[in-house]
Amino acid sequence: AVVSTQSGHYGRGSMVLLAASVCTRKGNVLLSRQFVEMTKSRIEGLLSAFPKLIVTDKQHTFIETESVRYVYQPLDKLYIVLITTKSSNILEDLETLRLFARVIPEYCRNIDEKEVSENVFQLIFAFDEIVALGYRENVNLAQIKTFTEMDSHDEKVYQAVRQVVILFLRNLK
Secondary structure, eight states: OOOOOOTTTBBTTTOEEEEEEEEEEEOOOEEEEESSOHHOOOHHHHHHHHHHHOOTTTSSSSSEEESSEEEEEETEEEEEEEEEEETTOOOHHHHHHHHHHHHHHHHOOOOOOOHHHHHHHHHHHHHHEEEEETTESOOHHHHHHHHHHHHHHHHHHHHHHHHHHHHHHHHHH
């Protein structure tokens, strides 16, 4: 059974999502968000190994290695790839993957390299709403959109002050 804990995490806490990435079919990484402490060389190694592990005639959407599990879904010419611990719950992993896959079209009109690259920061912000410290947050697509679109009062104050300073500096000249 799926439960929501007081911390807002989804499930029973067994899932540890190491990273979420979007890459091309050839393995070029367009974006990768790590949710736990990990060296750059470690994530690069894991992601470079991923395309070599895919067997094209299989229907599986996950691959297990000695150290991690790749849970992935093709999206047109791209893959959304979640890298989890092997002890994570595969059903939770697949449900989380579906949410990640639904987020991408919300920010990209076309699911291609150009669109993902142009919207990389919005996608990362959305990814951060789905996972915190490796654990799935109890959120849905509508909540993610709301959270990422929220205006910050502090940001508005900063922008207003910035405009006043710019006008003041222009008047000094």
